[in-house]
Amino acid sequence: MIIHLFAPFFSGSHQRWAEGYARHSQHTVRLFTLPGRHWKWRMHGAAVQLAQAFLAQTEQPDLLLTTDMLDTATFLALTRKRTANLPVAVYFHENQLTYPWSPTDEDVPLQRDRHYGWLNYTSALAADTVLFNSHYHQQSFLSALPNYLQAFPDYQGLATVDQLAAKSQVLYLGMDLLSEKENKLSKGNTPILLWNHRWEYDKHPDAFFRICEQLKLDGLKFQLIVLGERYAKAPPVFAHAREVLKDEIIHWGFAKDKGEYTHWLQKATILPVTSKQDFFGGSIVEAMYHGVYPLLPNRLAYPEHIPHDFHAQHLYETEEELFEKLQQLILPSKAFTQHDIFRKWVAHYDWQQLASVYDQKMESVVKSGN
Known part of the structure; x- marks a missing residue:
């Protein structure tokens, strides 16, 4: 045909x-x-x-x-x-x-x-x-x-x-997804938050960076990876966040190729998503496939990526609830070892x-x- x-x-x-x-x-x-x-x-x-x-x-x-x-x-x-x-x-x-x-x-x-x-x-x-x-x-x-x-x-x-x-x-x-090199190593003990979306208003970067700033003000230790394509009129919050969170940032900007992009996904540990719009969410699926712990809004297409039994753990209703879930993940020193679970959830794509x-x-x- x-x-x-x-x-x-x-x-x-x-x-x-x-x-x-x-x-x-x-x-x-x-x-x-x-x-x-x-x-x-x-x-x-x-x-x-x-x-x-x-x-x-x-x-x-x-x-x-x-x-x-x-x-x-x-x-x-x-x-x-x-x-x-x-x-x-x-x-x-x-x-x-x-x-x-x-x-x-x-x-x-x-x-x-x-x-x-x-x-x-x-x-x-x-x-x-x-x-x-x-x-x-x-x-x-x-x-x-x-x-x-x-x-x-x-x-x-x-x-x-x-x-x-x-x-x-x-x-x-x-x-x-399956062509990507598997990373079987533990994610480690240092929480590394990930942004891997377009630098646009519909991904709600204001909420994402507001939460990051509050975590820092509360004395919680974390690192930050900011990926994604930047357009000519990127929201001003990105420039502000780069200055305020400069001590936490370990990567900032568009990955030069797929290999570098994959490297940063495999290094990240937590994916706090704040988007106001996503009809599917390919960047979320990519991060989950590489073992990044998803915290997703209970709206849009995101619940379709999480098995129903895990909705309470990985979905949130309000910005306050997202902050609380992040606190619980960052406060204790813990390794993120659920890589294979997340990979299995999204491999069917x-x-x-x-x-x-x-x-x-x-x-x-x-x-x-x-």
């Missing part, structure tokens, strides 16, 4: 996902991509560029696999002579209905923020199958649609919500297990479309 995969925001986790599936699938997966920048323009303009790229080649696929960053409806309109009878699946890494907008984004006060959700909505309508990377993501998108549509003056299309629900499914994010699930899903989309 030949699959044409369209990834208009080809960087970071989107790129790793597309390349991973192409590498591990038993089918032939061709990638059509654009650089991962200017996300708003990609959602508008990528359909034209990728339609031209598709039409410029002669291979006819059995399935089109698009992502939430592509205006799939427009793409299909522009390529209708060759795609009219092709089955289409759209994979949602995120969506613009429930993604929290940056407070510094000028489109918010100008009330220009609805169209990107509309592109997600029409893309889902145009597809035969809608795939989400977590149950939380599926539920949040579908539950947000009625209120979103009711904001329009008439012909709101509320009946389409049930239609979309009927053709939506969960297909967890595939990742390259690896492509070695998920690739066949993806292949079967794509095959079923083709069969149902014929």
Whole structure:
């Protein structure tokens, strides 16, 4: 079977996902991509560029696999002579209905923020199958649609919500985990807190560093690793924290390659997550796979990464509860030896297990479309 995969925001986790599936699938997966920048323009303009790229080649696929960053409806309109009878699946890494907008984004006060959700909505309508990377993501998108549509003056299309629900499914994010070198050594006695997310507002760095500062003020001894991609307008709390916590920091900044990134994950011991938004949480899964003790909010997709019997131990409800759990972990001198437990919890996201699930899903989309 030949699959044409369209990834208009080809960087970071989107790129790793597309390349991973192409590498591990038993089918032939061709990638059509654009650089991962200017996300708003990609959602508008990528359909034209990728339609031209598709039409410029002669291979006819059995399935089109698009992502939430592509205006799939427009793409299909522009390529209708060759795609009219092709089955289409759209994979949602995120969506613009429930993604929290940056407070510094000028489109918010100008009330220009609805169209990107509309592109997600029409893309889902145009597809035969809608795939989400977590149950939380599926539920949040579908539950947000009625209120979103009711904001329009008439012909709101509320009946389409049930239609979309009927053709939506969960297909967890595939990742390259098992190829990583295993670290069987004890994590040691010095607590090392880890930040390994993007330096953006939706990861709520203010809360993370506020807790770190309070731990220091209380005289608790710990070290700090701060990883993650920094963008041009990083929240100012990062510069503040780098100065206030300079004695605790043992690494600061983006890892130059995967080997260095893995090294710091294997060195870290505790992962206190404060994010306000995560449709899956790939960085959390990566850290857990390398034995970092997770303390996660009891919201978003995070409960799906923790077996139910361990929710009370590893999930928290409030910032105060997170601080208390951290205190209990840092106060006693203890080694973190649960590496294999965390690894087992998330190993099923690896492509070695998920690739066949993806292949079967794509095959079923083709069969149902014929």
